[in-house]
Amino acid sequence: xxxxxxxxxxxxxxxxxxxxxxxxxxxxxxxxxxxxxxxxxxxxxxxxxxxxxxxxxxxxxxxxxxxxxxxxxxxxxxxxxxxxxxxxxxxxxxxxxxxxxxxxxxxxxxxxxxxxxxxxxxxxxxxxxxxxxxxxxxxxxxxxxxxxxxxxxxxxxxxxxxxxxxxxxxxxxxxxxxxxxxxxxxxxxxxxxxxxxxxxxxxxxxxxxxxxxxxxxxxxxxxxxxxxxxxxxxxxxxxxxxxxxxxxxxxxxxxxxxxxxxxxxxxxxxxxxxxxxxxxxxxxxxxxxxxxxxxxxxxxxxxxxxxxxxxxxxxxxxxxxxxxxxxxxxxxxxxxxxxxxxxxxxxxxxxxxxxxxxxxxxxxxxxxxxxxxxxxxxxxxxxxxxxxxxxxxxxxxxxxxxxxxxxxxxxxxxxxxxxxxxxxxxxxxxxxxxxxxxxxxxxxxxxxxxxxxxxxxxxxxxxxxxxxxxxxxxxxxxxxxxxxxxxxxxxxxxxxxxxxxxxxxxxxxxxxxxxxxxxxxxxxxxxxxxxxxxxxxxxxxxxxxxxxxxxxxxxxxxxxxxxxxxxxxxxxxxxxxxxxxxxxxxxxxxxxxxxxxxxxxxxxxxxxxxxxxxxxxxxxxxxxxxxxxxxxxxxxxxxxxxxxxxxxx
Numbered sequence: 001x002x003x004x005x006x007x008x009x010x011x012x013x014x015x016x017x018x019x020x021x022x023x024x025x026x027x028x029x030x031x032x033x034x035x036x037x038x039x040x041x042x043x044x045x046x047x048x049x050x051x052x053x054x055x056x057x058x059x060x061x062x063x064x065x066x067x068x069x070x071x072x073x074x075x076x077x078x079x080x081x082x083x084x085x086x087x088x089x090x091x092x093x094x095x096x097x098x099x100x101x102x103x104x105x106x107x108x109x110x111x112x113x114x115x116x117x118x119x120x121x122x123x124x125x126x127x128x129x130x131x132x133x134x135x136x137x138x139x140x141x142x143x144x145x146x147x148x149x150x151x152x153x154x155x156x157x158x159x160x161x162x163x164x165x166x167x168x169x170x171x172x173x174x175x176x177x178x179x180x181x182x183x184x185x186x187x188x189x190x191x192x193x194x195x196x197x198x199x200x201x202x203x204x205x206x207x208x209x210x211x212x213x214x215x216x217x218x219x220x221x222x223x224x225x226x227x228x229x230x231x232x233x234x235x236x237x238x239x240x241x242x243x244x245x246x247x248x249x250x251x252x253x254x255x256x257x258x259x260x261x262x263x264x265x266x267x268x269x270x271x272x273x274x275x276x277x278x279x280x281x282x283x284x285x286x287x288x289x290x291x292x293x294x295x296x297x298x299x300x301x302x303x304x305x306x307x308x309x310x311x312x313x314x315x316x317x318x319x320x321x322x323x324x325x326x327x328x329x330x331x332x333x334x335x336x337x338x339x340x341x342x343x344x345x346x347x348x349x350x351x352x353x354x355x356x357x358x359x360x361x362x363x364x365x366x367x368x369x370x371x372x373x374x375x376x377x378x379x380x381x382x383x384x385x386x387x388x389x390x391x392x393x394x395x396x397x398x399x400x401x402x403x404x405x406x407x408x409x410x411x412x413x414x415x416x417x418x419x420x421x422x423x424x425x426x427x428x429x430x431x432x433x434x435x436x437x438x439x440x441x442x443x444x445x446x447x448x449x450x451x452x453x454x455x456x457x458x459x460x461x462x463x464x465x466x467x468x469x470x471x472x473x474x475x476x477x478x479x480x481x482x483x484x485x486x487x488x489x490x491x492x493x494x495x496x497x498x499x500x501x502x503x504x505x506x507x508x509x510x511x512x513x514x515x516x517x518x519x520x521x522x523x524x525x526x527x528x529x530x531x532x533x534x535x536x537x538x539x540x541x542x543x544x545x546x547x548x549x550x551x552x553x554x555x556x557x558x559x560x561x562x563x564x565x566x567x568x569x570x571x572x573x574x575x576x577x578x579x580x581x582x583x584x585x586x587x588x589x590x591x592x593x594x595x596x597x598x599x600x601x602x603x604x605x606x607x608x609x610x611x612x613x614x615x616x617x618x619x620x621x622x623x624x625x626x627x628x629x630x631x632x633x634x635x636x637x638x639x640x641x642x643x644x645x646x647x648x649x
Contacts, residue, residue, distance in 0.1 A: 004057050004065070007040045012058045012065060015147070019343070020062060022149040024123040024567065027063075027087045028574045031121055031145070038092045038143055041067045045143055052076065052134075064151040070095075070142035075133030078108055078158040080126065085149045085567075087123040087574075090116050093134060093142035097122065099306060099314050100129040100158065102321040107161035111324065112309040123574045125567035127304030128316030129158050179208035179294075180641045183315050183325040185302045185568055187215025188223020190610035190626050191331030192278050193244050195295060196285045197634030202293035207642055209293045212323060213282075214315070216301035219275070221282060223333045224357060224557065226275030232385045233271050234498045236378065236409075237623065240265025242274065244281055246627050252277055266413060268498035298323075302568040307577065312605060315568075327605040327637050330595070330612060331630075332566055334557035340374055340521070341551075347526040353552045356383050362552070367392045369549030372533065376400040376516065378495060380554040384514060385501065394549070396514050399535060403518030406492045408502030409457070416461035417445070423466045426473070433473035435481045460493050464619070471618035479583060519544075524551065569612075577603055581615035589616045593633040604640055607633045 004012050014030045015022075038045075044055035044067035052074040058065040070093075078100050088095075095116040100108040108129055116122050124130070134142035182198055184191045195213045202209040213220060217227065235242060243251040255277050256263050263269060286295035300317040305328060308314050312326040336355040345352065353361050362383065365371060367390055373380045376398040384396055398405070422441050426433045442463065446456040463470075474482065482490075497505070508514040518538035525532045533546045569587075572578040576598035579588045587608065588596035595606040609629045613620040620626070 002043050002057075005043075007034050007036050008044075008057055008065070010034055011036070015058075015063055015065070018062075022062060022085060024085045024087055024125055024570045025573050027085065027147050027149065028121050028123050031087060031089045031147070035119075036089065036091055036145060041091060041143065041145065045069050045141075047071055047141060059151055061150070063147055063149040066146045066148075068144045068146060070132075070134035070144070072134050072138045072140070072142075074142075076131050078129050078131045078160055079155045080129050080158075081124065081148070081152060082155040083126045083150070084152050084155075085123070085125045085147075086152070087121065087147045088116070088132070089121045089145045090118050091143045091145060092118060093138060093140040094118060095142055095144060096133050096135050098131045098133070099322070100131070100160070101314075101324070102129065102158070103161065105165075106159075107165065108158045109161055111314055111322070114307070114309055121574065124304040124306075124316070124571055126318060127567070127571065128306075128314070128322040179210050180326045181210040181212065181324065182327045182329065182637055182641075183212045183214060183313070183323060184329045184331055185214050185305075185315070186223075186331035186333055186610070187213050187217070187220035187297070188225065188331070188333040188610075189221070189244070189278055189623065190223075190333060190630060191215065191329070192221045192282045193627060193630040194329050194331055194609050194634050196244075196282045197631050198637060199285050199289040199293045199295060201634055201638050203289040205638070205642075206292065207638065209638070209641075210296065211293065212296045212298060212325070214298045214300060214302050214317060216299075218299060219279065220297055221277075221279030222275035224336075225334070226271045226278065227357070228271050228382070230382075230386050231270045231272060232389065233382050234268045234501060235271055235274060236268070236406075236496055236498060238266045238409075239263060239269050242623055244278060244623070244627055246631055251281075255280070268409075268500065304571040305568050305577075306571070307575070326641050327607065329607045329609060329633060329637065330569070331609045332569065332612065333610055335566065337379075337553050337555050337557055340553065340555050341524050344521065345524045345526065348528055349526055350528055351526055351531050351548075351550050352524075353550065356552050356554060362386050365550050365552075366394075368394045370394045370530075370547065371396045371550050371552060372531070372546060372548035373398045373552045373554050374400075374521070375554035375556060376403065376405050377491065377554070377556060378406055378497070379556060381406065381497060381501060381505070383552055383554050384505070384508070388504075388508065388513070392513055395512060396508075397517055397546070397548070398514065399517045399519060399521070401518065401520060401538065402488055403516045403538065404488055404492045405505070405516065406495055406497050407457075408497045409499050410455055411499050414455055414458050414461065416464070417449070417458045419445075419459070419462040419466060423463075423470060426470065432475045433470050433478060435474065435478050435486060438470065439486060456493070457496075464494070467619045468617055472616075476582060483583065483585070526551075572606075577606060583615055586612045586615035586620075589613050592636050593629065594636075607637060609633050 011030055011034050046053045047069050053069040055067045096113050097116055098113045099111045101111050103109050184195050195211050198211050239253045243249050245251050253265055260273055300319050302315055303318055304316040306314050313328050314322050315325055316322045339354050373383055380398050426438055446459045519535045522534040522536050531548045531551050535544045535546050578595050579598045581588050589608045590596055590602045593607045594602040594604055595608055597603050611621050
């Protein structure tokens with residue numbers, strides 16, 4: 001096999017540097033950066049009159065790099081990618097990519113074809129059924145570069161429907177005669193309530209609509225937040241403020257009192273109950289919406305979302321058939337946490353729990369095992385509550401950069417202070433909202449209130465309705481300053497623990513069962529019996545040797561705008577239908593929830609609800625904001641599909 005030279009060798013070097021962290025956006029980014037030309041791959045270009053030619057440039061356990069040569073009329077068989085990421089770039093000619101849909105009789109039907117022009121890049125992760133060809137009308141040899149990760153060792157070939165075999169109900173024409181369809185990606189709170197609003201609006205406005213909700217986990221309505229089965233994991237907001245509906249404030253409390261017992265609006269209730277409430281709310285709405293509007297639930301992962309050449313989208317999932325949609329709503333929530341130690345870890349990883357929310361993850365941790373938890377936020381609080389049942393004999397240490405623990409709620413209801421005048425003065429500044437000035441004003445007001453016997457929580461809660469406008473009033477420099485310096489302090493005061501949990505933490509700390517340490521892990525070495533770590537303390541820069549029976553990662557979720565965490569988002573980023581925000585905390589979204597593409601234009605049939613809107617709204621993870629987003633986006637979706645038939649409700 002020839003050795004890669006020049007730019008091909010540089011691509012291989014950059015791929016090797018990824019280690020084992022491969023995703024389609026990173027791979028596509030390498031191809032875009034290196035800018036291969038046909039001259040760079042000349043040694044690997046070879047025509048074959050029998051079939052398109054595959055020249056392997058590099059192949060190892062993590063990826064393979066190939067150059068393919070296609071004579072006019074040559075094509076691959078329709079196939080899938082059996083779990084692999086695939087990134088393709090056209091170096092010469094124009095490729096035609098065909099996308100297919102599996103019919104009930106086992107044949108596949110062509111959905112659409114799209115052209116991939118010279119120098120363009122496309123990608124997918126184990127996503128649907130496709131074929132690539134060089135058009136028979138072309139007189140030019142097609143040359144493409146392909147990167148598969150892991151290498152494409154096996155795949156399935158499919159049979160396209162012969163012209164003599166009628167497709168009946170599975171034909172494209174018959175599908176077009178069906179009601180309009182919307183696919184909601186993500187079945188947690190945001191996705192479930194968006195689907196509920198879509199169904200409810202369609203029923204009220206007498207609009208036929210099919211809604212498909214795709215959730216990668218095994219249940220809808222839960223997501224990561226409400227998927228716990230531990231009843232000691234409580235909501236951090238009182239029940240009276242947790243209605244899923246913007247205009248029915250007591251809905252959750254009513255459901256609880258009908259199904260779980262008698263509770264008051266100020267009670268902090270189990271998160272598991274809230275997941276049940278969201279699920280039953282959606283299914284009740286779906287039942288009432290029939291037969292005009294219908295809900296279908298798919299428990300699978302969306303791997304790719306591609307633009308249909310006619311209209312709408314083709315959505316590919318991991319195991320089932322691809323689905324056509326007139327509009328898509330991205331309601332993806334939090335992903336499992338990233339690994340904060342990464343390459344600084346050596347040895348066995350059996351005592352390192354990278355994702356504590358996997359089923360049964362904490363069951364192997366004994367009450368006499370020393371535990372080091374990375375992070376000290378609400379996820380860490382949950383882990384401590386689980387680990388202290390049954391009674392612990394060994395201590396738990398919470399390690400975080402600043403050693404901050406979430407504050408607690410007040411034992412009595414409080415009335416937020418009206419901060420309108422302060423907000424107006426900050427917005428009136430010609431330089432925009434300045435973070436330092438915001439911090440000074442809020443801290444001064446909290447201090448003055450405390451001196452009068454008041455509570456700082458009134459100030460933070462008074463700021464809550466204005467965070468949206470304050471965030472938008474900041475320049476990019478000020479937003480970065482807030483994220484770097486003030487975000488940790490805002491988080492621990494804004495996202496508070498239930499009082500019962502705070503009191504339990506105090507008792508554990510007083511009994512020396514829970515300790516706090518400010519610093520970072522410099523290195524870690526694991527064995528089957530424990531972990532030896534070196535921790536650099538925050539201020540003293542002194543390094544401590546720490547032993548732990550277990551290390552548990554509670555540093556917070558991976559951003560959903562990272563392709564490694566979400567291949568569907570990754571496919572849209574590569575194809576330019578989404579654009580990451582400059583702060584890298586979400587994606588660019590328009591005022592009405594439309595996605596903003598790479599070109600800067602609104603994508604009118606692709607909508608976003610939830611954490612991906614953090615760059616625009618900042619507060620985009622809690623129920624009070626998400627329920628409004630879900631309602632507004634659902635109405636915009638229906639208005640976009642039926643512009644002549646709808647009116648705002």
